[in-house]
Amino acid sequence: MTVMSNTATAVHFHDQQPPAASLTLRDELLQGLRAAPKRSSPKFFYDLRGSELFDRICVQPEYYPTRTEEAILRDAADDIADVVGKDATLIELGSGASRKVRLLLEAVRPTSYLGIDISRDFLLDSTRRLAADYPWLDVHAACADFSQRMTMPSGLACDHPVAFFPGSSIGNFAPEEAECFLRGLHSLLPSGSGLLIGVDLIKDEAILNAAYNDAAGVTAAFNLNLLERLRHEFEGDLDPATFSHQAFYNESRSRIEMHLVSDIDQTIRVSGEVFHFDQGETLHTENSYKYSVEGFRALAARAGFESRALWTDPDKLFSIHYLERA
Numbered sequence: 664m665t666v667m668s669n670t671a672t673a674v675h676f677h678d679q680q681p682p683a684a685s686l687t688l689r690d691e692l693l694q695g696l697r698a699a700p701k702r703s704s705p706k707f708f709y710d711l712r713g714s715e716l717f718d719r720i721c722v723q724p725e726y727y728p729t730r731t732e733e734a735i736l737r738d739a740a741d742d743i744a745d746v747v748g749k750d751a752t753l754i755e756l757g758s759g760a761s762r763k764v765r766l767l768l769e770a771v772r773p774t775s776y777l778g779i780d781i782s783r784d785f786l787l788d789s790t791r792r793l794a795a796d797y798p799w800l801d802v803h804a805a806c807a808d809f810s811q812r813m814t815m816p817s818g819l820a821c822d823h824p825v826a827f828f829p830g831s832s833i834g835n836f837a838p839e840e841a842e843c844f845l846r847g848l849h850s851l852l853p854s855g856s857g858l859l860i861g862v863d864l865i866k867d868e869a870i871l872n873a874a875y876n877d878a879a880g881v882t883a884a885f886n887l888n889l890l891e892r893l894r895h896e897f898e899g900d901l902d903p904a905t906f907s908h909q910a911f912y913n914e915s916r917s918r919i920e921m922h923l924v925s926d927i928d929q930t931i932r933v934s935g936e937v938f939h940f941d942q943g944e945t946l947h948t949e950n951s952y953k954y955s956v957e958g959f960r961a962l963a964a965r966a967g968f969e970s971r972a973l974w975t976d977p978d979k980l981f982s983i984h985y986l987e988r989a
Contacts, residue, residue: 673794676787677805677816689934692897696938702947703889705835706781706808710892714785716885718760723877727870728831731981732861736763736829739974739983740770746972746985747857750774752821756809756828757781761789763829768797775801775820779809810836812847824856831863831981834918834952838962841952845966849988858968858986865953866980868912875910875919875951883908886921886948893933901931909945921949956982 688707695702708717721729736743744767751773755764758778768776776793780786783806794802803819815821826848833841848858875882886908893899909922925940932938940946954962959982960970968986975982 673798673802674787674790675801675803675816675818677803677807678783689897693934693936696933696936696946700945700947701938705949706810707889707892708885708948709780709782709785710888710896711782711784713885713888713892714759714782716881716888719881720877720885723879723881725873725877727874727980728863731976732829732831732983733763733766735974735976735981735983736766740767742972742974743767743859743985744770744772747771747825747859748823751823751825751857752777752819754824754826755779756826757830757832758786758789759830760785761793764827765793765796767827768800773800773825775803777803777805777816777819779805779807779813781806781808810844813851815851821853824852826852826856826858828858829861831861831951833860834863834954835950836952837950838952842962842966845963845968849967852988854988856988857971858988860984860986862959862982862984863951863953864975864979864982865917865955868914870980871912871919871953872910875921882910886910886923889948890923897934899931899933901929901933905929906946917953919951919953920947921951922947959984
């Protein structure tokens, strides 16, 4: 692990992520392409352009999760601060632009902040801005894949850690994977630690389908950008114009599915391997599971977390849970 301190912006950078085209990531990608049906982890969306496109998704009128979660955080900031307590170390998983954590910082006043994200350049830019805007805050950044087993960076005080996992990113995991992920957090965090987590709720199918098929086509561009990343970082020989975006709510599994659909019969090459797509065949790029409040609490309990507080919006579109590691 390489640790750097940037004195101009007071960001302590911890590089725990192998290069994007490393054998580990390459093998994971190729394994998904070899599978039947073909699949790809959502983590591969987040190169610099993918992260920027996701930020644009968040402000689309159809995309309710971001604005709803931000409204809850804004309204409940003081209550959240009371539950979190004093002298916390706030650890944001998948920090992205670090926009949502700003709604909490003045109320919670943590002693230190750690942003964790897989997109290195995007992470550095956002945490530098955060450090400049909050000079009283000890800011750390870790480029890491938080879906894998992690260790706390050296030099980070963690007497009272509180993990912050917004955006309903927990929904990208299948329920059994989500439980395993939470068990990993349970192992990482000491007893009595907190987890503040955003969870999207089950709702009308039309609202869900519109959120992932915005009229401006930003989500489609975000999905298709995966193919551009294959070309640029994984020696991909393919034409992104021969694929289309597809997203729909699968009611039987309580999840949104995103796919890239091959418009023609074609053969592509990625990292020296050849993969055939029939016309209409898909590459399954993302799931976003939706929960009831009771269903998510039960899942968290199986992973060793106890529910301490809950906040929702008036329309019950979204929920924020404060869990404590038992």
